[in-house]
Amino acid sequence: MYWVWMLIVSLIAGIIFGPLARLVLPGKQNISLGWTILGGGIGAFIGGLIAKLLGVKDTPGPDWIQYLIQIICAAIVVAIISARNSRTKAA
Template sequence: MYWVWMLIVSLIAGIIFGPLARLILPGKQNISLGWTILGGGVGAFVGGLIAKALGVKDTSGPDWTQYLIQIICAVIVVAIIAGYQSRSRSTV
């Protein structure tokens, strides 16, 4: 049940972390809003797993370190998606 809850929360966090990741990335990313949110959600999920493995998630109050890890992961995932999208569009 924990994984399902974490997946739902990560997709909701993707609404915030995806666009934030695009703001952090330099240049223009030619990806849709859907891919941006999905990338942010995947980054939030992976970042949450990393934070849990590091023991960061077990703190009281806002988990700022966890959020930072999730945002960094969201930036990486959105950058990968943007790179893949630009590469696939340039070959067509």
């Protein structure tokens, strides 16, 4: 049940982390808002798993380090989606 809840929360977090990921990436990303949110959600999920493995999620108060890890992961996923989308349009 925990994994389902984490997946739902990650997809909701994608609404915030996806656009933030696009802000930290240099240049223009040729992807839609839907792909941005989905990439942000996937990155938030992966970042949440990494934070849990590192023990960051067990701290009291706001988990700023976890959020930073999730934004970094979201930026990586959005960059991969953008690169894949650019390569598909070029072909």
